Amino acid sequence: MPIILVVIIRSTIAFFALLVLIRIIGKQQVSQLTFFDYTVGITIGSMASTLSIQLNENLTSTLAGMVTWTVLAILVAIIGIHSARLEKIVVGEPEIVIQNGKIVEENLKKNRITISELLSELRVQGVFNIEDVEFALIEPDGKISVQKKSQKQPVTPSDLNLPTQYDGLPTVLIIDGVVQESALRSINLTKAWLYHQLEKQNIKDTEIFLAQLDTKGNLYVDLKEDNRYFIIDTTN
Structure with a gap:
C-alpha cells in the first residue's frame, strides 16, 4: 500500500x-x-x-x-x-492577589504574575484603579476574579427598590436569509406572522443576515452587506 x-x-x-x-x-x-x-x-x-x-x-x-x-x-x-x-492537588485552588485594595505580593510571586499582567487583567474587567478593588483572586484556570468595593459597584434596580421585567433569552428566527421554522414553532409563532412583521419595514427574509425576537416582543433585524438594522415592535 x-x-x-x-x-x-x-x-x-x-x-x-x-x-x-x-x-x-x-x-x-x-x-x-x-x-x-x-x-x-x-x-x-x-x-x-x-x-x-x-x-x-x-x-x-x-x-x-x-x-x-x-x-x-x-x-x-x-x-x-x-x-x-x-x-x-489536581486542579488547585483560588489565591488572593489583592485584599482590601492591597496587593498580596507573595501570591503574585508564587503564581509568577507580574504587576503589568495583573493590571492588564484588571483593565479587561473594567478596573483601572487598584484602590477600587476589595478582593482579586487568581482562579485555577489562570483567570483573575475581581470584587469591587461596595461604594464602587454600579447601582442596581434592587438597590433602588425598582420593579423589573423578565428578560430571558432571545430567539433567533432568521440566519443568513433562512427562516428557522423550529424556532418559530418553539414560541408558537408562524412564518406568516414573521413575514407580516417584516412587511412593516418592507424587508424580505432573503435580505436578512440575522433576526431575533426578545421576550419583550422586539424583533431585531440586521440586513446583509450594509450598516442598517431595525428593531420592530411586534406588540403593536
Whole structure:
C-alpha cells in the first residue's frame, strides 16, 4: 500500500478517535480549562499526531494509550467531585492577589504574575484603579476574579427598590436569509406572522443576515452587506 494512502487512513482514524475521546471527556475540559486539563489535552493530541504520521508506531498500542489517558482523566475528575483534597492537588485552588485594595505580593510571586499582567487583567474587567478593588483572586484556570468595593459597584434596580421585567433569552428566527421554522414553532409563532412583521419595514427574509425576537416582543433585524438594522415592535 502506498505510504500516502497509509498516512491518510491513519490520520482519519486518529481524527475520529480524538473526536470521540474529547467528547467523552466532556465540555468541562474546554469551559474550565486548568493546567491539568491542558496537559491531558496536549498529550492526547500528541498521541493522535503520532498515530497519524509515525508509521513505525503500532496503531493499536497508540489507540490504547489515548484511551488510557482519557479514562484516567475521567476517573480523576469523578474522584475529584467527591474528594476535595484530590481536587485541590489536581486542579488547585483560588489565591488572593489583592485584599482590601492591597496587593498580596507573595501570591503574585508564587503564581509568577507580574504587576503589568495583573493590571492588564484588571483593565479587561473594567478596573483601572487598584484602590477600587476589595478582593482579586487568581482562579485555577489562570483567570483573575475581581470584587469591587461596595461604594464602587454600579447601582442596581434592587438597590433602588425598582420593579423589573423578565428578560430571558432571545430567539433567533432568521440566519443568513433562512427562516428557522423550529424556532418559530418553539414560541408558537408562524412564518406568516414573521413575514407580516417584516412587511412593516418592507424587508424580505432573503435580505436578512440575522433576526431575533426578545421576550419583550422586539424583533431585531440586521440586513446583509450594509450598516442598517431595525428593531420592530411586534406588540403593536
